[in-house]
Every structure is written in structure tokens, then in C-alpha cells.
Amino acid sequence: VEFILDRGEELAPRWHDLVHEFDYPQPNGWYYFEKDPETGLNTETPVDRSQSRPPAPWSYKGFRLLHGLIFEKEGPLFKPMRAMSRAIDGSRLEHLFTRLEHLGKEFTSECMHCGDCALVDVAYFCPMSQCPKSQRNGPCGGSLEGWCEVYPNEKKCVYVRAYDRLKHYGAEDSLVAYRVPPVNYDLRFTSSWLNFYMGRDHTAKRIGLGPPGEE
Numbered sequence: 001v002e003f004i005l006d007r008g009e010e011l012a013p014r015w016h017d018l019v020h021e022f023d024y025p026q027p028n029g030w031y032y033f034e035k036d037p038e039t040g041l042n043t044e045t046p047v048d049r050s051q052s053r054p055p056a057p058w059s060y061k062g063f064r065l066l067h068g069l070i071f072e073k074e075g076p077l078f079k080p081m082r083a084m085s086r087a088i089d090g091s092r093l094e095h096l097f098t099r100l101e102h103l104g105k106e107f108t109s110e111c112m113h114c115g116d117c118a119l120v121d122v123a124y125f126c127p128m129s130q131c132p133k134s135q136r137n138g139p140c141g142g143s144l145e146g147w148c149e150v151y152p153n154e155k156k157c158v159y160v161r162a163y164d165r166l167k168h169y170g171a172e173d174s175l176v177a178y179r180v181p182p183v184n185y186d187l188r189f190t191s192s193w194l195n196f197y198m199g200r201d202h203t204a205k206r207i208g209l210g211p212p213g214e215e
């Protein structure tokens, strides 16, 4: 131990010259900042990420289109959907509506029926079913080379998949644009669509959508 400490003291003043001996990057690894070839350290310039655009699946494009039509305030079907939700909420049709919504989302997104939908936060992946830890606010930090910590070499981290989808549109920064709160378990097994249009879920609160008639 004494030898190691002494040797450390001896080398410390010229650690800059020795960086390359302590640098073991992953093959094809990705770094946020540009590397300074002279020192082996990073510069303060972020890497230009605009050149690579992974392909986006048609299902994702479809989700984006649908979202823009019915869930964006400016979308042409937003107002009709909100009016319909107002009529259905609390009526005898609510159970049927909830069931149909869940069946559709179970088919497209393996929906777990949490009622506080976070599809829009994770590039239309359901974080409740696609992340074994149901992480709704970013990756846990345990993934390695893009693989999920719980299913290594079997399943990609859902946030890696979401990043690739978003990057196709140059929108990857949206993953850090706002904080997604923990799931609201009071809404479990209820209709997430009604919860959104009636101003009850976290997305409605984030965009300032209150209950109809109270805005």
C-alpha cells in the first residue's frame, strides 16, 4: 500500500501526460463532449448529434400523427374529443369507453391501465410495461451498452429506444425538457383519456388543461 501511495504522489504532478494510459473507452462508445486528441480529455464542446438520424418505425409516426390530431390543444379533433369526454365522464358509458380504450392500448402499447398515461413522455412507449422498474422519469442508470439492467442482451432500455425514436425528429432533448411526476395511483384502472381531457392527469396539469368550464 505504501508503495502505491508513494507512486501515486510521484505521478500526480504529471497526470495530464498519463491520461492515455488510464483511458479504456468502450468500442464505438459515445460521449457527450468532443474529445481533445492532444490531451485525451474532453473539451467543453458538445458532440454534433445532428448528423445521425435513426429510422423511425411507422407505428411511432402514427402515434405522433394521432397525438397531434386529438391531444394537442391546437389539433382539429381536440375540442370534439374534449366535448365527448365531458359527456361520457361519470355517465353510464364511462365503463364501456374505459374498457375499449384499454383494449386498444393493451394491443398497441401493452398498457397496464395506470390511468395516468405517460406514453407521450417516453416516445409512445409505455414505461409501466416496457421498463421493469416502471421508471417514468428517465433511465435508472443501470443499463449497459443500451441493454436493460434486468434483461441484459435481451431487451434494450426503453429510454434508449425512446431516444432513437425522438432522434429521428431531432427531438431527443424533449426527454429532459420537463419532469414527469410519479404515477398517480388514485387514477389506476380509470380511463387515461378521460383523465386527460377532464384535467386530472399529470399531462393535463403540465400543459395547464383544467376541467372543462373552469379555465
Ligand code: SF4
Residues within 6 Å of the ligand: 105, 109, 110, 111, 112, 113, 114, 115, 116, 117, 118, 119, 126, 127, 128, 129, 192
Ligand atoms: S402509461 Fe399507463 S395508461 Fe399509458 S399505456 Fe402505460 S399503463 Fe397504460
